Amino acid sequence: MQVSILVGTMTGTAELVAGDIKKALEGKGHAVEILLMDNLKSDVFQRPGAFLICTSTYGQGDVPDNARDFLADLRTARPDLTGKLVGIVGLGDSTYQDTFNHGGRQFEETLASLNASLVGERMQHNASGGSLPEEDGVAWALDWVEQVEPLAQAA
Numbered sequence: 245m246q247v248s249i250l251v252g253t254m255t256g257t258a259e260l261v262a263g264d265i266k267k268a269l270e271g272k273g274h275a276v277e278i279l280l281m282d283n284l285k286s287d288v289f290q291r292p293g294a295f296l297i298c299t300s301t302y303g304q305g306d307v308p309d310n311a312r313d314f315l316a317d318l319r320t321a322r323p324d325l326t327g328k329l330v331g332i333v334g335l336g337d338s339t340y341q342d343t344f345n346h347g348g349r350q351f352e353e354t355l356a357s358l359n360a361s362l363v364g365e366r367m368q369h370n371a372s373g374g375s376l377p378e379e380d381g382v383a384w385a386l387d388w389v390e391q392v393e394p395l396a397q398a399a
């Protein structure tokens with residue numbers, strides 16, 4: 245299966261997590277490409293296969309700067325994402341208690357409103373939780389891809 249990982253990041257953690265997920269999924273025979281969200285448009289969802297949104301949270305529950313235009317384009321262009329299989333790997337920090345992982349949540353809400361099929365429960369890494377985001381991300385993604393594969397085959 246082809247998997248596109250779309251990365252929103254401020255200081256590179258989400259990109260690191262995406263890199264480790266890529267290696268893990270390639271080890272399971274999948275073809276994985278990482279795309280930074282800079283300059284992405286909503287038409288990226290025309291690619292075949294499944295999608296992972298891998299994003300952190302900044303400011304007051306905002307998506308990272310490099311994800312802003314992409315999220316705005318999704319909300320403006322409103323493509324019909326029916327049948328698109330998507331998972332969300334969110335990074336955050338619970339010290340920001342009112343906005344914990346709201347970056348991933350913003351993508352989840354927007355993609356759900358465009359009829360995308362959200363597979364798995366949105367991952368919410370907590371930088372204050374003591375676990376490594378890349379380890380949590382890989383474990384989450386291996387479980388996610390097992391849920392997605394049969395859905396992709398049935399489509």
Ligand SMILES: Cc1cc2nc3c(=O)[nH]c(=O)nc-3n(C[C@H](O)[C@H](O)[C@H](O)COP(=O)(O)O)c2cc1C
Pocket residue numbers: 252253254255256257258259299300301302303304305306308335336337338340343344345346371377
């Ligand atoms: C200035 C600043 C603001 C942040 N705001 C939030 C926030 O509102 N909610 C949250 O859950 N995490 C917040 N975080 C935590 C980051 O999302 C977390 O450290 C993440 O792992 C960073 O990933 P990145 O390097 O890919 O951007 C913030 C971090 C910084 C430095």
